[in-house]
Amino acid sequence: MAGVSQTTVSLVLNGRAEGEVRISPETRDRVLQVIRETGYVADPAARRLVERRNRIYGVFTYEAVFPAESADFYHPFLVGIEECAEEAGCDLLLFTSAKVEQGERRRIFSAESRIRLADGCVLLGRTIDRDDLSRLLSEGIPFVSVGRRDDAGGPVPYVGADYPPAVRALVGRAAALGHRRMAYVGSGQGPESYADRLRGFTEGVAAAPGVEGVHLTSADGLFDAGATVVFAEELADGAAIAEVARARGLDVPRDLSIVALGAPTRPVSTDIDFAGFRIPRREMGRRAVELLTHVLEHGGAPQELLACELVEGSTLAPPAQR
Amino acid sequence: MAGVSQTTVSLVLNGRAEGEVRISPETRDRVLQVIRETGYVADPAARRLVERRNRIYGVFTYEAVFPAESADFYHPFLVGIEECAEEAGCDLLLFTSAKVEQGERRRIFSAESRIRLADGCVLLGRTIDRDDLSRLLSEGIPFVSVGRRDDAGGPVPYVGADYPPAVRALVGRAAALGHRRMAYVGSGQGPESYADRLRGFTEGVAAAPGVEGVHLTSADGLFDAGATVVFAEELADGAAIAEVARARGLDVPRDLSIVALGAPTRPVSTDIDFAGFRIPRREMGRRAVELLTHVLEHGGAPQELLACELVEGSTLAPPAQR
DNA sequence: TAGCTGAAGTAATCCGTATTAGCAGATTCG
DNA sequence: CGAATCTGCTAATACGGATTACTTCAGCTA
Numbered sequence: 064m065a066g067v068s069q070t071t072v073s074l075v076l077n078g079r080a081e082g083e084v085r086i087s088p089e090t091r092d093r094v095l096q097v098i099r100e101t102g103y104v105a106d107p108a109a110r111r112l113v114e115r116r117n118r119i120y121g122v123f124t125y126e127a128v129f130p131a132e133s134a135d136f137y138h139p140f141l142v143g144i145e146e147c148a149e150e151a152g153c154d155l156l157l158f159t160s161a162k163v164e165q166g167e168r169r170r171i172f173s174a175e176s177r178i179r180l181a182d183g184c185v186l187l188g189r190t191i192d193r194d195d196l197s198r199l200l201s202e203g204i205p206f207v208s209v210g211r212r213d214d215a216g217g218p219v220p221y222v223g224a225d226y227p228p229a230v231r232a233l234v235g236r237a238a239a240l241g242h243r244r245m246a247y248v249g250s251g252q253g254p255e256s257y258a259d260r261l262r263g264f265t266e267g268v269a270a271a272p273g274v275e276g277v278h279l280t281s282a283d284g285l286f287d288a289g290a291t292v293v294f295a296e297e298l299a300d301g302a303a304i305a306e307v308a309r310a311r312g313l314d315v316p317r318d319l320s321i322v323a324l325g326a327p328t329r330p331v332s333t334d335i336d337f338a339g340f341r342i343p344r345r346e347m348g349r350r351a352v353e354l355l356t357h358v359l360e361h362g363g364a365p366q367e368l369l370a371c372e373l374v375e376g377s378t379l380a381p382p383a384q385r
Numbered sequence: 386m387a388g389v390s391q392t393t394v395s396l397v398l399n400g401r402a403e404g405e406v407r408i409s410p411e412t413r414d415r416v417l418q419v420i421r422e423t424g425y426v427a428d429p430a431a432r433r434l435v436e437r438r439n440r441i442y443g444v445f446t447y448e449a450v451f452p453a454e455s456a457d458f459y460h461p462f463l464v465g466i467e468e469c470a471e472e473a474g475c476d477l478l479l480f481t482s483a484k485v486e487q488g489e490r491r492r493i494f495s496a497e498s499r500i501r502l503a504d505g506c507v508l509l510g511r512t513i514d515r516d517d518l519s520r521l522l523s524e525g526i527p528f529v530s531v532g533r534r535d536d537a538g539g540p541v542p543y544v545g546a547d548y549p550p551a552v553r554a555l556v557g558r559a560a561a562l563g564h565r566r567m568a569y570v571g572s573g574q575g576p577e578s579y580a581d582r583l584r585g586f587t588e589g590v591a592a593a594p595g596v597e598g599v600h601l602t603s604a605d606g607l608f609d610a611g612a613t614v615v616f617a618e619e620l621a622d623g624a625a626i627a628e629v630a631r632a633r634g635l636d637v638p639r640d641l642s643i644v645a646l647g648a649p650t651r652p653v654s655t656d657i658d659f660a661g662f663r664i665p666r667r668e669m670g671r672r673a674v675e676l677l678t679h680v681l682e683h684g685g686a687p688q689e690l691l692a693c694e695l696v697e698g699s700t701l702a703p704p705a706q707r
Numbered sequence: 708t709a710g711c712t713g714a715a716g717t718a719a720t721c722c723g724t725a726t727t728a729g730c731a732g733a734t735t736c737g
Numbered sequence: 738c739g740a741a742t743c744t745g746c747t748a749a750t751a752c753g754g755a756t757t758a759c760t761t762c763a764g765c766t767a
Contacts, residue, residue, distance in 0.1 A: 068717050073755055084756095085714055102494055102524070104501040107441075108433035109753035112722045119478070119502070127471065129464040145449055149481045154499060156441065157477040159470040177429040177440070177476060390747050395725055406726095407745055431723035434752045 065090075065097045072098075076105060111180060120148055120355060121156045121181030125169050125188045128157060136326075140187055140209055143348025151356055156181050171195040178204060183355045185209060185348075190254045207355045209347050211255045211368065218364040222350040225368035226256060226324070229340040230263025230294070231270065232373060233322050238271035240381045242292045242320065246285060247278045248304065249296020249324075257296055260324045264294055282307065291320060291382035298325030301337050305378070316380035323378075338376030343369045387412075387419045394420075398427060442470055442677060443478045443503030445493055447510045458648075462509055462531055465670025473678055478503050493517040500526065505677045507531060507670075512576045529677045531669050533577045533690065540686040544672040547690035548578060548646070551662040552585025552616070553592065554695060555644050560593035562703045564614040564642065568607060569600045570626065571618020571646075579618055582646045586616055604629065613642060613704035620647030623659050627700070638702035645700075660698030665691045 065072070067090060073079075075094040080086035097103070107117045122128075122144060128137050148155050158169070158178065171178060171186075172195060178184055183205035191208060196215035199206050211223030237245060245268060251261030261278065268276030277288050282304050285293060295301035301323035308319050315321055315335075323337035326344075346369055354365050387394070389412060395401075397416040402408035419425070433439050444466060446459065470477050480499065493500060493508075494517060500506060505527035513530060518537035521528050533545030559567060567590060573583030583600065590598030599610050604626050607615060617623035623645035630641050637643055637657075645659035648666075668691055676687050 069754075070717055070756085071715090073753095074716090077755075079755090085716080087715060090715080102498050102501060104499050105755095106434070106439075106753050107502055108430040108439055109722090110755080111430035112428070112434055112724090112753080113755045118499075127464075127467055129460060129467045142449075145479070145481050149449070153481065154502065155479045155481050157467070157479065159467050159475065159477050172426075176426065179429055180433070180439075180441075180476070391724080392726085392747055392749095393745095395723095396746095399725080401725090407743090409745060412745080427725095428723050431752090432725080434723080434754095435725045437752070 064101070065094045067094060073105075107180065116182045116359065117180070118153045119156050119181045120151075120153050120352065121158055121178060121184035123158045123169075123171055123178070123184055123186050125191070127159075128187075137187060139344035140348040140351075143345040143350075144185060144352055145348075146345075147349040147352035151352065153182075153352075172198055183207070183359050185351050185355060189256070205355065205358045207351045207358060207365075209351045211259065211366075213255055218366065220354060220358055220364040220366065222347050222354055222367045222369065224256070224342045224347065225370050226259035227263035227266060229371035229373065230260050230324060231267035233294070233324075233338070233340070233379075234264060234267025234271060234274070234276075236373075237292045237320065237322065237379060238267075238274050240320075240379070242382050243274055244288075244290045244292075245274060245276050246288050246290035246293045247276065247296070248280075248282050248285060248293055248300055250280055251278060251296070260294075260296055286311065292322065292379065293319065294322045294324055296324055298323045298337065298339075301325070301339075301378075302335065305335055316378045318383055320380055320382070321378040323376075336377045338374060338379035340371035340373050342371055386423070387416045389416060395427075438681075439502070439504055440475045441478050441503045442473075442475045442674065443480060443500060443506035445480050445500070445506055445508050447513075449481075459509060461666035462670040462673075465667040465672075466507060466674055467670075468667075469671040469674035473674060475504075475674075494520055505529070505681050507673050507677060511578070527677065527680045529673045529680060529687075531673045533581065533688075535577055540688065542676060542680055542686040542688065544669050544676055544689045544691065546578070546664045546669065547692050548581035549585035549588060551693035551695065552582050552646060553589035555616070555646075555661070555701075556586060556589025556593060556596075556598075558695075559614045559642065559644065559701060560589075560596050562642075562701070564704050565595055566597050566610070566612045566614075567599070568610050568612035568615045569598065569618070570602075570604050570607060570615055570622055572602055573600060573618070582616075582618055608633065614644065614701065615641065616644045616646055618646055620645045620659065620661075623647070623661075623700075624657065627657055638700045640705055642702055642704070643700040645698075658699045660696060660701035662693035662695050664693055 071086060071090065072094055074084050074086055075091050076098065080091050107119060111117055124137065128141065145155065171192070186206055186208040188210070191212060193215050196212060196219055197217070200215060200217045200219070206220065208219055208221040211221050212219040234245065247261060247264045249261070250257055252258055264276060264278075268274050277290065279285055279288065282300065285304065293304060295304055301321050305315050305321055308315055313319050321337060323339040325339070326342050350367060350369065354367065357363075357365060393408060393412065394416055396406050396408055397413050398420065402413050444463075467477065492498075493514070508528055508530040510532070513534060515537050518530075518534060518541055519539070522537060522539045522541070528542065530541055530543040533543050534541040556567065569583055569586045571583070572579055574580055586598060586600075590596050599612065601607055601610065604622065607626065615626060617626055623643050627637050627643055630637055635641050643659060645661040647661065648664050672689060672691065676689065679685075679687060
């Protein structure tokens with residue numbers, strides 16, 4: 064349509080006409096005009112084949128992104144990811160095709176995996192398969208995880224929430240209010256985020272003179288433990304504990320303080336305004352895309368932790384007088 | 386590694402060795418063995434290049450998809466779209482790069498439009514630019530609109546909600562309860578969905594003997610119109626009317642019945658359980674993807690309307706006795 | 708006028724896969 | 738015994754775009 068060769072179109076399309084290669088302004092404008100009229104776009108697969116960038120960032124989640132159950136969890140991350148992708152002029156590819164058998168979760172590397180269609184990939188999820196991670200690393204696929212991940216045959220690029228200092232600070236607050244016996248309820252293992260919270264708790268207790276800490280994997284023995292404040296690994300745990308406490312005639316926070324280490328911004332089946340912290344999810348999403356761009360350009364495995372802002376809430380108060 | 390040509394590997398990999406093309410079992414096993422050992426996977430980009438299909442479906446919205454303001458509106462559609470794309474083995478491309486100047490809305494055909502990256506496209510939005518639609522049609526870009534659209538230089542493929550029968554049925558219900566003077570509040574034009582609702586109202590009134598209908602573009606003159614039931618074009622309108630009615634000392638539904646023709650499933654700033662109908666958004670999303678697949682394979686411009694389920698609610702009752 | 712230079716653009720090649728036509732050797736047919 | 742058929746495999750090519758080496762032509766120099 065512009066009366067030029069495929070080569071020329073390619074050169075114009077990629078702005079190479081300004082540098083070493085010479086294309087006259089007239090020709091260039093003619094080509095650009097036709098491109099504009101037709102909305103021509105280079106085929107991403109072909110481009111990809113020649114090993115160049117697509118301006119497509121993939122987003123991988125093990126579960127569906129949109130359904131209501133997980134929506135509240137993923138949503139803030141996606142807002143940030145979308146914002147930043149928009150600024151970077153990139154499109155987002157949701158790997159919805161990565162399904163396997165009914166009932167199974169998605170896998171990054173299925174036989175039909177199209178992860179390589181994207182320039183790079185943002186990984187989202189509470190836990191991410193270790194094998195998947197190490198394979199991503201060993202195959203050199205650019206990616207950034209949202210959420211800290213332990214090494215998987217090498218350092219994993221991530222942007223996570225910095226739980227330990229936040230939890231330590233909360234333990235410190237509780238100590239300052241006079242609490243001397245504190246409980247952590249939750250597994251403290253599995254996802255890195257749980258381990259980080261427990262670690263923060265342990266460190267916080269160790270740093271507070273005269274404070275005793277106990278780790279319970281479930282709320283069962285909680286009320287026999289004599290704790291005046293409980294740190295719940297998840298907001299849901301906190302809600303459950305509050306429920307039981309009330310059933311036993313205990314007042315929160317007069318008789319028992321509760322600190323929720325989950326995501327207080329999330330609307331759960333409780334309207335208690337828990338003390339805790341805010342996970343900067345939107346910022347994490349944004350930063351993940353920024354880091355991905357960086358990885359694509361310079362390589363490496365950047366790791367960043369973003370601070371969690373403490374939330375005052377109404378469930379942390381001085382312990383009742385004996 | 387297996388001592389065979391690339392062709393043979395391809396044939397074995399795709400199971401073509403059983404049919405027309407012949408590969409000896411020994412050779413085949415040898416190749417499979419090497420594939421197993423190396424974890425070889427065909428490059429999806431190259432594969433797509435040959436297939437001339439990327440298995441990417443685009444999702445275009447005029448506003449950002451994820452931000453909280455629009456989330457409630459788009460979310461159910463996206464659930465359906467994602468579900469169905471997953472079943473179809475396709476990835477979703479969100480046109481996040483279609484940004485223009487700050488403050489402006491996205492455009493399908495910007496100078497930088499990347500719509501052709503996708504095999505086809507699902508369009509989402511209350512209103513869609515007529516020029517965009519007719520250009521999509523004239524350029525033969527496969528797409529399906531979520532929401533009915535008037536012709537734009539040709540029939541537009543869509544899956545919409547079937548408002549007229551739903552509104553007619555609601556008018557019928559009101560008539561059966563004894564209402565004789567009914568008002569429709571809303572523009573009745575602009576988006577096709579508004580026009581369809583007003584049309585349903587008009588038809589419903591015409592079909593109900595002894596019933597008078599009046600169309601008001603705003604709620605201003607409502608209380609002078611003498612209507613005992615009001616059909617609000619949007620849920621928000623309904624909420625506003627209820628507010629004003631209460632301020633005037635009117636009881637809903639004793640003194641005034643209100644039917645909301647919007648989306649009662651949406652959590653708005655009201656907790657009134659309006660009478661109205663449920664827009665089958667999730668199903669619309671699903672069906673849109675199914676239709677898009679159909680369009681890609683067979684062409685055409687399928688048009689479908691899905692029924693809205695009536696919602697009883699608590700705002701429609703017999704009119705007060707004079 | 709031969710020789711050189713720079714500007715503008717293009718033919719040829721490659722990326723990794725799927726597909727098709729075809730080839731060499733063995734077997735069967737007439 | 739030559740021709741046809743079958744068997745098992747591969748060379749060549751297409752897909753769409755990026756890159757590189759090269760061609761062509763005009764203008765300039767000595």
